[in-house]
Structures are given as structure tokens and as C-alpha cells.
Amino acid sequence: MTGGARVALGDLGLDEGAVVALKHALRGKQPGDTLAVEGSHPALAVHLRAWCRARGDAVSFPAGSDAAAVITVGASHEDRWRDAARAGHADPMIEGAIDAHPPRAWGLAARGAAVEAGSPAFDFALVDRDAAWSDEAPRLYAQAAAAQWDPATAIPWGAEFALDGAVEDAVVQVMTYLVENETAALMVPARFAATIHPHFREVMQLLAIQAADEARHIEVFSRRMRLRRDAPGLSTAGGQASLKTLVDASDFAEASFLLSVLGEGSFLSLLWFLHAEGPDEVTREVARRAAQDEARHVAFGLAHLASHARHDPTLRERLGAAIERRHAGLQHTAGLNDEVHDALVLLAAGSMAPAALRSGTERVQRLVGEMDTGRRLRLRRLGYSDDEARALSALHTRNFM
Amino acid sequence: MNNSTLTLGAVAYDPKVVTIWDGFQRWFRAHELDFDYVLYTSYERQVAGHFRGEFTVAWNSPLAWLQTERVAARLGRAARAVAMRDTDQDLTSVVVVRADSPVTSIEQLRGRTVAVGAADSPQATLLPLDHLAAAGLVPEVDFAVRRFDLLVGKHGDHVGGERDAAYALATGAVDAACLIDGNHLSFSRDGTLPPGATRVLAQTAPYDHCCFTALAGDDDALVERFAALLLGQRHADPAVRPLMDLEGLREWRPGRTSGFAPLARAVARFGTIDAFVEELVAGHARP
Numbered sequence: 008m009t010g011g012a013r014v015a016l017g018d019l020g021l022d023e024g025a026v027v028a029l030k031h032a033l034r035g036k037q038p039g040d041t042l043a044v045e046g047s048h049p050a051l052a053v054h055l056r057a058w059c060r061a062r063g064d065a066v067s068f069p070a071g072s073d074a075a076a077v078i079t080v081g082a083s084h085e086d087r088w089r090d091a092a093r094a095g096h097a098d099p100m101i102e103g104a105i106d107a108h109p110p111r112a113w114g115l116a117a118r119g120a121a122v123e124a125g126s127p128a129f130d131f132a133l134v135d136r137d138a139a140w141s142d143e144a145p146r147l148y149a150q151a152a153a154a155q156w157d158p159a160t161a162i163p164w165g166a167e168f169a170l171d172g173a174v175e176d177a178v179v180q181v182m183t184y185l186v187e188n189e190t191a192a193l194m195v196p197a198r199f200a201a202t203i204h205p206h207f208r209e210v211m212q213l214l215a216i217q218a219a220d221e222a223r224h225i226e227v228f229s230r231r232m233r234l235r236r237d238a239p240g241l242s243t244a245g246g247q248a249s250l251k252t253l254v255d256a257s258d259f260a261e262a263s264f265l266l267s268v269l270g271e272g273s274f275l276s277l278l279w280f281l282h283a284e285g286p287d288e289v290t291r292e293v294a295r296r297a298a299q300d301e302a303r304h305v306a307f308g309l310a311h312l313a314s315h316a317r318h319d320p321t322l323r324e325r326l327g328a329a330i331e332r333r334h335a336g337l338q339h340t341a342g343l344n345d346e347v348h349d350a351l352v353l354l355a356a357g358s359m360a361p362a363a364l365r366s367g368t369e370r371v372q373r374l375v376g377e378m379d380t381g382r383r384l385r386l387r388r389l390g391y392s393d394d395e396a397r398a399l400s401a402l403h404t405r406n407f408m
Numbered sequence: 409m410n411n412s413t414l415t416l417g418a419v420a421y422d423p424k425v426v427t428i429w430d431g432f433q434r435w436f437r438a439h440e441l442d443f444d445y446v447l448y449t450s451y452e453r454q455v456a457g458h459f460r461g462e463f464t465v466a467w468n469s470p471l472a473w474l475q476t477e478r479v480a481a482r483l484g485r486a487a488r489a490v491a492m493r494d495t496d497q498d499l500t501s502v503v504v505v506r507a508d509s510p511v512t513s514i515e516q517l518r519g520r521t522v523a524v525g526a527a528d529s530p531q532a533t534l535l536p537l538d539h540l541a542a543a544g545l546v547p548e549v550d551f552a553v554r555r556f557d558l559l560v561g562k563h564g565d566h567v568g569g570e571r572d573a574a575y576a577l578a579t580g581a582v583d584a585a586c587l588i589d590g591n592h593l594s595f596s597r598d599g600t601l602p603p604g605a606t607r608v609l610a611q612t613a614p615y616d617h618c619c620f621t622a623l624a625g626d627d628d629a630l631v632e633r634f635a636a637l638l639l640g641q642r643h644a645d646p647a648v649r650p651l652m653d654l655e656g657l658r659e660w661r662p663g664r665t666s667g668f669a670p671l672a673r674a675v676a677r678f679g680t681i682d683a684f685v686e687e688l689v690a691g692h693a694r695p
Binding site: 020021022023026049050053054056057058060061062063081082083086087089090123124125 | 494495497498499500502588589590592593596597603604607608611642643644646647649650656657658659
């Protein structure tokens with residue numbers, strides 16, 4: 008007997024929780040080790056006999072002993088865990104915590120858990136660290152979680168304002184366009200959140216919170232849309248064709264690039280424009296809140312792709328080709344629809360007065376220029392040369408997203 | 409029968425039986441034993457099929473073992489227990505009463521009602537009733553027997569009969585119920601019986617349960633290969649562990665027949681299998 012191992016159950020029955028104490032006392036024991044069991048429950052012997060049999064342990068009831076029973080650990084004790092593997096480490100900052108190719112059979116296990124051998128292999132699509140992981144993800148996730156806001160209270164829904172009818176229509180048209188775009192921006196990360204190996208937990212969480220951000224944007228844009236009007240505005244075939252290429256993108260890197268770096272990057276300029284030019288407080292505030300969230304999405308897209316590009320020298324070329332393919336695929340479409348363009352001009356103008364329209368047009372032209380500048384800046388941060396960045400930015404969809 | 413294939417006979421007492429033997433089929437084939445199986449709806453059909461040569465090895469209940477052993481002896485053949493689960497050895501059954509019952513001895517069951525499982529269940533009917541009879545109380549004479557005849561022909565493999573007997577005890581419909589020791593524990597843990605609400609009145613002597621049964625002279629070498637592979641299975645092997653968990657064992661043991669003696673006494677007392685054995689022998693004796 009090793010160290011006279013002993014467990015005292017008092018009058019506790021195996022059907023009342025004594026099995027927990029027994030298992031605890033048997034943990035780490037080797038085959039042949041013994042455990043003396045003290046206890047006075049009337050069914051202790053009957054139940055111990057059945058319980059030990061099912062576990063592959065032997066039990067005896069020595070007469071004249073102060074123990075009610077002695078368990079002898081069986082040969083298969085803890086065999087279930089013999090080949091269990093630690094699924095990396097819970098702390099992503101520890102060297103080797105994030106596995107380069109986590110086995111699919113680690114499945115949904117918490118990173119760092121001991122996973123029983125023979126667990127089922129999941130069909131995760133994103134299983135390579137180089138393509139899926141970014142060291143920035145834990146920090147960005149924490150930031151995102153801290154920055155969540157309540158649409159019911161964060162926006163001054165009751166603010167007083169009275170807009171010219173045409174300007175209100177323009178706001179409604181812009182909101183209609185935003186909802187459509189943010190729906191694409193919700194579906195893309197949601198899809199990858201569901202296919203990434205959960206070993207890359209923080210990335211999965213970041214994608215999920217990104218989808219939740221977009222859900223909130225869709226809500227506030229829809230609510231602004233309906234503040235003064237019963238129905239949204241127009242949805243064009245060209246706009247949807249552009250967004251469909253994002254929703255259809257099956258490669259994580261390409262989708263992040265087109266959506267986060269280029270699309271949401273351009274949207275950042277648009278939302279700050281709406282914050283500055285919005286004709287009413289509600290429009291300005293929904294745009295500001297959304298812009299803050301989008302800035303995180305862009306930051307993650309950039310961080311993740313910069314890290315991916317360090318490991319994969321062919322990535323930049325592949326992403327460049329993705330922009331070119333998307334451009335070629337969208338050549339037959341109209342790009343940004345007239346309705347949205349005109350609505351932005353009118354929204355910035357604030358009225359139909361000729362001078363106001365001239366000013367609004369200038370500001371929208373400036374916006375388009377700022378979007379291009381922003382895209383080129385981000386492309387350079389991914390390692391593209393000035394010329395490449397200029398060329399690629401010019402190919403970005405005229406739909407902005 | 410293709411004599412390079414080891415065919416097993418098993419009784420379909422639950423849909424999981426297909427999962428189990430399909431899994432074993434994959435495992436045995438991966439270990440270069442061509443394994444197949446046939447399912448029967450009752451042990452009686454399986455035993456009859458065994459003597460017609462429909463398969464080589466039977467996965468038998470203890471009662472089916474006795475049936476096979478008796479018929480084989482009458483036909484001048486020899487049956488042998490090839491292997492069994494560790495959990496098939498040294499089971500006991502218990503007779504339980506409600507904790508607040510005035511019954512404190514077997515004798516005090518006289519005139520009362522005892523719930524049992526299926527009529528052909530060794531563990532929930534035959535062995536505990538034999539235990540009471542040996543203590544002087546004749547079933548149906550000295551006390552009433554309430555049978556929970558779920559799936560007769562399955563020899564009590566399905567736990568439903570015992571569960572119904574336990575319910576009957578918990579709800580006060582009967583005075584005592586007969587269960588395997590392990591089921592008394594699991595019913596108390598899963599709430600079928602409220603913990604602490606029942607008391608063990610009596611416990612049978614240890615007995616053995618299922619075994620793989622072969623008839624001497626039927627593909628002996630193949631049976632040896634089958635047994636060797638089975639005994640080599642380890643719970644540590646993740647490829648076979650789910651099957652062992654489904655079958656409820658940690659390791660296979662060589663078959664032994666000493667643990668069937670208590671059941672042999674019970675069926676002798678109640679005449680449980682005599683008619684079946686006679687009928688099967690007569691069928692084989694006919695020209």
C-alpha cells in the first residue's frame with residue numbers, strides 16, 4: 008500500500024457524492040496501488056463492488072480491519088488519459104503556446120487543455136498559424152470587448168432636428184447603402200469565425216465581436232433610416248454585385264484584405280465624413296460610433312495580414328491578384344450608384360441651393376481622394392511599393408466597400 | 409460459410425448493438441481478421457442458429473450459455489466460453505425495499521409483492537428469486553411476483569425492465585424490487601430512485617454474465633485468433649476505447665464457466681430452459 012492511502016467517507020453514499028471523493032483519492036495512483044475506504048453508509052459494500060467492477064479496479068472487504076473496504080487499482084487505471092495531449096498553452100504570450108498546425112482533433116477544447124486521444128477531428132478550414140494567427144489579436148479583442156456600446160443609450164435618438172425633405176431622403180439613402188454594406192461586413196467575419204480552429208481563440212473571438220459590432224451598426228443605421236421615413240431607399244444591382252464578391256471570398260487572407268483593409272478602410276473615411284458633414288446629431292453620432300469600431304477592424308486586418316506576409320512571401324502577390332480579379336469581375340457594373348453619390352453630395356450640401364451643392368460636390372470629391380490616400384497608406388504598411396499601392400488602390404471597387 | 413470469416417451471432421437488444429459490432433468489424437479487419445456478424449431478435453433464435461451453423465461465435469447471455477451448453481451436451485458436442493468482459497465477472501443482484509419499509513428480513517417479504525425484470529432475466533429475475541427461494545420463500549406461493557416483461561427473449565439485456573421495477577418500488581406499487589448491484593447505484597445516482605430512499609435487503613452470491621461461446625470443432629483456429637485479438641485490446645488504445653466504453657468494459661478476460669453455477673441452480677429450480685432445450689435437441693435429432 009502506497010503511503011497508507013485512505014479516504015474517509017463518513018456516512019456518505021456513493022449515490023450521494025462519495026464517488027467524487029473516491030475518484031479524487033484514486034487520482035494519480037498506479038495499477039496495484041491500494042486505497043483504504045472508511046465509511047458507514049449501509050449500501051457502501053454493494054455500491055463499491057459495482058463501482059469498482061465498472062472501473063476495472065478490485066475491491067475487498069477485509070474482516071477485522073478498521074477500513075470498510077480496500078480498493079486495488081486496476082491495470083487500465085487512467086489509461087484514458089495516457090496519450091492525452093496538451094493543446095498548446097492558455098497564455099498566448101508563452102513561447103510555443105500557439106501551435107503552428109494544431110491537430111483538428113483538438114477540436115473545441117480550451118487552448119492548453121489535456122485532450123483525450125481519439126477525440127473526433129473537426130473540419131476546420133483555417134488550421135495554420137501563419138494564416139490564422141496574429142499576436143495583436145488578444146490586445147485588440149480586449150479593446151473591442153471594452154468598447155462595446157448600447158445602441159439604445161449611446162445615440163441621442165430624441166435629439167430635435169428638422170431637415171429639408173430632400174436632405175432627409177438623402178440621409179435615408181445613405182443609411183440604406185450603409186446597412187447593405189455592413190451586412191456584408193457581418194457575414195464575412197461570421198463565416199470565418201465558424202471555420203477557424205478554436206486553438207486561435209482570440210482571433211475567433213475578435214471575428215465574433217466584429218460580427219457583433221456590425222450587427223449593432225446595422226441596427227443604428229436602420230433606426231436612423233426610419234426616424235423620419237417609413238421605408239428605406241434604393242438598393243442597386245451594381246452595389247450588391249460588389250458586395251457579393253466579398254461574401255463569396257473563400258480565402259481568409261483575401262477576404263480580410265478586401266473587406267477590412269480596403270473596404271472598411273475606405274468606410275472609415277466615409278463614416279468620419281458623415282460624422283463631420285451629417286446634417287443632424289443622430290446621423291453624426293451613429294457615424295462616429297461606427298467609425299470607432301471600424302478602426303479596430305481595419306487595425307486587426309492590417310496586423311493579421313502583416314504577420315501573415317512575414318511568414319508567406321507570396322501573400323502580397325496573391326492579394327494584389329485578388330484586387331485585380333475583383334476589379335475585372337466588377338468592370339461591367341456601375342460602381343457607386345448615382346443615388347448614393349448624389350445623396351452624399353446633398354447630405355453634405357444641406358440644401359438644394361446652388362452654392363451649397365457646389366460645396367457638397369467638392370467635399371465628396373475630397374472624400375474620394377482621402378479614401379484613396381488611406382488605402383495607399385495601408386497598402387504601403389503591408390509592404391507594397393508606392394507604385395504598387397497607387398495602382399492597386401485605383402483598382403478598388405467604386406462602391407467603396 | 410466462408411471459413412476464413414469469423415462470423416459472430418449477437419442479439420439486437422438495443423440500436424447501439426449495430427454501432428458496436430460495426431466498430432468491431434472495422435477494428436478486426438484492420439487487424440487482418442475478416443469479421444462479420446448476424447443479429448437475432450432473441451437469444452433462443454441465436455442459440456438455434458448456432459447449432460444450424462449460421463455463425464461461429466455467439467455473444468451469449470448467461471442463460472443462452474446454459475442453453476447452448478445443455479443442447480451441445482445432448483448432441484454430443486462441446487461448448488466453450490471463449491472470452492468475457494471484466495465487468496461480466498462476479499456481479500451480484502440485490503433485493504431492495506424502501507428505506508422506510510417495515511421489512512428488515514427476507515422472511516418478512518412473505519405475503520408481499522416483489523418486482524422483477526423480464527421473465528428470462530438472470531440478473532433481475534431468476535437469480536434474485538432463486539436467492540429468496542433458497543431462503544425459504546417460494547415465488548408466487550409465499551409472495552407475489554410482479555413481472556416487468558420488457559423484451560422477452562433478450563434475457564434482460566435491456567435495462568428497461570429493471571428500471572420499471574425500480575419505479576414500481578419508488579412509487580409504492582410493490583414492496584421490493586430486484587436489480588443488479590450496479591443498476592441500484594446508477595438508478596440512485598440518476599434519480600430513478602431518490603438517493604437514500606431505498607435499502608438493500610438481500611444480495612445474491614457473485615455470478616458471471618455474458619460470454620463469447622464457441623462449439624468445439626467449428627473453425628477452432630479462427631476462434632483462437634479472434635480470442636487472441638480480443639484479449640489484446642487495451643483501453644489505452646483510442647481506436648478501440650469507444651467500443652470498449654460502449655460495451656462497458658476495461659479489459660477482456662479468458663472465458664470461465666464457474667460463474668454460471670448460481671444460474672444453473674436457479675434454472676434447475678424453476679425449469680426455465682428445459683422445454684427450449686428439449687425442443688432444440690428434438691429438432692436436431694429428426695432425420
